[in-house]
Amino acid sequence: MNGPEENIKNKLGLVHVYTGNGKGKTTACLGLAFRASGRGLRVVMLQFLKPANSYGEHLASEMIPNFTMEPMGADHMVGREVTREEDLELTRRGLERAEEVLTSGDYDMVILDEINNSMSFGLLTPGDLIGILERRAPNTEVVLSGRGVPQEIIDYADLVTEMRLVKHPYDRGVKARKGIEY
Ligand code: ATP
Numbered sequence: 574m575n576g577p578e579e580n581i582k583n584k585l586g587l588v589h590v591y592t593g594n595g596k597g598k599t600t601a602c603l604g605l606a607f608r609a610s611g612r613g614l615r616v617v618m619l620q621f622l623k624p625a626n627s628y629g630e631h632l633a634s635e636m637i638p639n640f641t642m643e644p645m646g647a648d649h650m651v652g653r654e655v656t657r658e659e660d661l662e663l664t665r666r667g668l669e670r671a672e673e674v675l676t677s678g679d680y681d682m683v684i685l686d687e688i689n690n691s692m693s694f695g696l697l698t699p700g701d702l703i704g705i706l707e708r709r710a711p712n713t714e715v716v717l718s719g720r721g722v723p724q725e726i727i728d729y730a731d732l733v734t735e736m737r738l739v740k741h742p743y744d745r746g747v748k749a750r751k752g753i754e755y
């Protein structure tokens with residue numbers, strides 16, 4: 574049931590975290606986006622550290638009118654040792670965009686994919702993120718994903734799930750597969 578008599582939006586506004594070393598964090602975000610958009614909620618997913626046009630989900634999101642994806646990363650991987658100027662600049666722009674979508678009231682769900690990695694790489698602080706989250710429009714549900722979430726964000730969130738690595742075919746040499754990993 575999703576009629577005018579049932580306002581599903583007034584129950585929104587919580588913060589989720591999907592973290593850990595097992596596979597499934599970004600796909601959990603996409604699953605939520607799929608479910609929420611099916612209920613007519615307006616969803617935007619900003620992808621930190623990820624380049625454009627490399628993922629199956631970018632193609633799929635174009636088929637869903639109320640689900641938008643915006644890649645905010647560079648065309649190279651960010652490593653812990655190489656905190657490049659470019660990545661800092663892209664992160665700054667990503668945060669600006671995050672603030673826009675969170676404060677505008679134009680979206681019911683805002684997903685910041687891989688933002689935990691950005692924090693663990695030192696590209697932004699938990700305080701930067703919490704400052705922006707505090708200013709979000711009422712009833713905006715927030716989803717944060719990525720490895721290495723800081724304790725401050727765990728404390729701030731309402732829901733935290735850790736994907737634990739039990740087994741992954743990568744460990745026996747199976748490389749990322751189209752349609753499964755990207
Ligand atoms: P997915 O996008 O498949 O849901 P994820 O978001 O949990 O995975 P990330 O930490 O963002 O995983 O990892 C980046 C890439 O590495 C993705 O292509 C992902 O599928 C893959 N991956 C995830 N976990 C592992 C693992 N334990 N070993 C090897 N590759 C992994």
Ligand code: MG
Pocket residue numbers: 598599600687718719
């Ligand atoms: Mg991911």
